[in-house]
């Protein structure tokens with residue numbers, strides 16, 4: 001066949017166009033973020049598709065319109081408020097509405113508030129099948145969810161007030177963790193104890209587990225480092241002394257594997273790699289680490305504090321089905337807030353629209369009730 005034949009030429013051109021087009025279409029475009037100085041390879045590379053997915057997964061709900069100022073204080077307007085008594089009743093109602101949207105948008109107020117009951121004592125349901133709250137009984141603490149939510153309010157205020165070295169002015173709201181669900185994603189429980197596992201003594205290793213990026217690292221890394229009682233557990237393993245004779249290098253390979261397990265979790269929780277916080281020339285050296293490592297250091301201390309001070313003590317408040325296989329309360333790790341983003345909700349602050357969650361305030365006493373004069377001419381009460 002003559003290669004100069006116009007038919008052959010046209011077919012050849014078509015093949016070339018298809019090949020080049022195919023290569024262009026198959027090539028996933030990426031974006032790179034450079035963390036360290038040029039040439040250090042401290043880069044974070046993501047496909048644009050991954051970035052688009054992260055943006056979509058972290059959309060923030062529109063804030064409710066601000067409430068009108070003034071009005072009665074919640075402590076006077078209601079019967080049983082112990083954390084939010086200092087708010088105006090308008091701010092209080094706005095926050096209840098926001099909490100419902102953030103935590104229980106389908107179930108509504110009745111997720112935390114006692115149900116309205118019919119004559120037979122059964123909860124009344126709306127046309128969608130959801131239980132309706134009893135508006136005359138909003139003060140009742142009957143449901144465990146309300147008691148947990150009260151503690152959650154205190155925890156949220158504590159994070160925003162006392163953990164600014166980590167959350168900065170951005171802060172958190174219920175939505176940071178809950179994202180429209182009563183049980184947040186990325187909570188954790190104590191794993192089975194080594195003794196309970198057949199063929200024990202694996203040092204919690206060689207069990208593929210997403211906690212540690214499916215690497216062959218110890219799977220009890222959260223119990224080891226993030227529980228309230230782990231405040232003194234040392235994460236550092238690298239010697240600060242160059243000579244083996246020095247007294248400093250006491251860490252074993254095993255301990256190092258625990259540290260790496262935690263580091264895998266932290267990287268995955270933030271959707272970054274190790275060089276987001278470390279210059280890999282020396283993982284231990286602080287002076288060459290990016291500032292994000294310092295933020296992360298505070299993050300570890302904050303998570304321990306939240307678990308030990310707030311969620312672990314709620315164990316007795318939660319019903320059995322909310323507890324882990326070992327009977328422990330659901331707990332927080334980095335991913336409970338971050339959910340794969342370097343900053344939760346990509347750094348958008350919802351707190352600025354809900355400043356009432358920025359700090360706890362002492363609860364004002366109820367205003368004294370104005371004395372009501374007795375009817376004219378009535379004899380004084382004995």
Ligand code: HEC
Pocket residue numbers: 077078079080081082083084085096097099100103104108109110111112113138139140145146147149150
């Ligand atoms: C996620 C749980 C939760 C949801 C959902 C919720 N609340 Fe509340 N509610 C609470 C908590 C906790 C308190 C007590 C606050 C305190 O102690 O300061 C409370 C207290 C109240 C009170 C004060 C009652 C009294 O007399 O003491 C009213 C009124 C109220 N809520 C209304 C509502 C309304 C209306 C809705 C639905 C739009 C709603 N709440 C949804 C948790 C919730």
Ligand code: HEC
Pocket residue numbers: 099103112145146148149152153156172173174175176177178182183184187311322330331332336337
């Ligand atoms: C730092 C993360 C975090 C924040 C912030 C947070 N929560 Fe929670 N919340 C949790 C965890 C963890 C649990 C335990 C999950 C479970 O109940 O199984 C939980 C449980 C709850 C429950 C019980 C749900 C159930 O069905 O068992 C309620 C109600 C709740 N939170 C309300 C709130 C409210 C209201 C706020 C904001 C004032 C809030 N939370 C803020 C992490 C958080």
Ligand code: HEC
Pocket residue numbers: 234235236237238239259260263264266267270272273274275276277278283284285292293294296297300
């Ligand atoms: C989000 C930030 C962050 C990421 C990502 C991160 N680290 Fe770390 N890393 C830290 C912090 C903070 C410490 C110090 C903890 C402490 O002192 O309590 C640390 C400590 C370490 C140590 C111990 C250093 C010493 O002084 O002994 C090693 C080793 C380490 N990281 C390795 C890694 C590896 C490997 C990765 C990637 C899989 C990684 N890190 C990802 C923040 C991070």
Ligand code: HEC
Pocket residue numbers: 159166167168169170171172176266270292293295296297299300301303332333334335336337338342343344347
């Ligand atoms: C209670 C929610 C919460 C938890 C839990 C949490 N963080 Fe954060 N973190 C935040 C918020 C909010 C910010 C954004 C602060 C800001 O705007 O600079 C943040 C920021 C960071 C940053 C700075 C990112 C940057 O690019 O500047 C790092 C690093 C980080 N967190 C690591 C961690 C690690 C590691 C853990 C677990 C040990 C953790 N966080 C747990 C809420 C949380």
